[in-house]
Amino acid sequence: MEKFDIVATARTPHMSFDPATGIFVLEGESYPEDTKKFYDAPLSNVYAFLETDVTSTAVFSFKLKYFNSSSAKILMDLFVAVEESAQRGNSFKIEWHYAADDDNMQELGEEFAEELDKAEFAMVAF
């Protein structure tokens, strides 16, 4: 379970995580050449974190402009794992940032929110 900070590229988002603070950030556009290869290694740290007992509220922040279907699958799996961790008693806040004029990203956030019960999901327009 390591801290990481991956810079964005034209096809991949900025992704960072610090297990000490429980802050996870995913920002930008996501349509990697190989989605699984891009996300697997860094997210294994996040999944390991979700298995632990989180002492304070962990904040997972998403600010995406565009993501492809395979990235969506990654996100859905992550939300399920977060929800399961929350059901075990850990405290989570998911912030879904979307451009005020981006109806598409707003709708996607609302759909993902449906999956979450114990974890808090906040829609944040910018």
Place this chain on the structure above:
Amino acid sequence: MSDSFLEKEQEILVECEKLLEDAPELIATEAYRKLTADYARMLKNLSRLIRISDRNERRLQTVSEELEVEKKKLEGVADQLAKYLPRQIYESIFSGSQSIEIKTKRKLLTVFFSDIQGFTHISSVIQPEILTHYINAYFSEMSDIAAKYGGTIDKYIGDAMMVFFGDPDSRGPKEDALACVRMAYEMQQRLSDLHIQWEREGLQHPFITRIGINTGYCNVGNFGSHSRMAYTILGGEVNLAARIESKCEPGGVLISHETYAQVKEYVEVVECDLLELKGIPLPVKTYSVVKVSDTHRSHKSELRLNLAGLDKMVIKPDGLSMPERLSLVARLRDMANTLEGIKSHD
């Protein structure tokens, strides 16, 4: 996407199959409930993915349509801009072979200058609207001929025109020079025809042009500032072409010795007296073009016709200056047109 991308879904399937295989009668309610929940989640995810995929497709379509509109807009602008640039330069910039930076190179070019004799006077006696019509028609006709021969139209300066051959494309010094002289000759031929047509339309002051051509090494490339530049040519040889043009007989084509050396096998000329030109230290040898041939052969023999209805006609091309020759050609063509229009008395 590899199979392991759907690892969790595969695990659920394996679990179901194993349960059915091993002990279907022992499937407990709890296990069945879990499988049902997992299946429901998978179904929801599938449905969500389909929606995301559809949304992305719609977005892609929208972006694609927007790009198409922008592309058409840019193409329209580019087409308009192209008219302000030499065609060859525009094409080389758009193909990426021409860099947009302040940079020049020396190349052997054949440079053409033309202007209209007495244009200042003409513009003072013709209505501006009429003048605009005819000057645009003149430049259109001349530019079409320049394009036909592959000349790079550098610029129009008032009533003057500057064209060069040998950049950005060159077919070799000889071919470039010959193309330039052929172009000049055809321009004068075309103008002779246009004089008759325009005179009939009411234009009282024909556009009679002087043409000067020189071949030599010039600096060619982008000149100007980083914010505004022009692809043009500079150098003593360019100035020489302009000076030669100023000494050309109206209606003629005057070429330098350097140009003549490249084209002499195809061109009939009259050697002129040495010219003292402003800004040029030494007297310059020039040649007045009489005729440009398609082959090496010259055509100096008399042309005789002895037909019914024609009293007698002997044309002696040898010794005729180019303007005289072109004028004669135009008059003969006019006579032929008139003859065609006369009704038969049969």
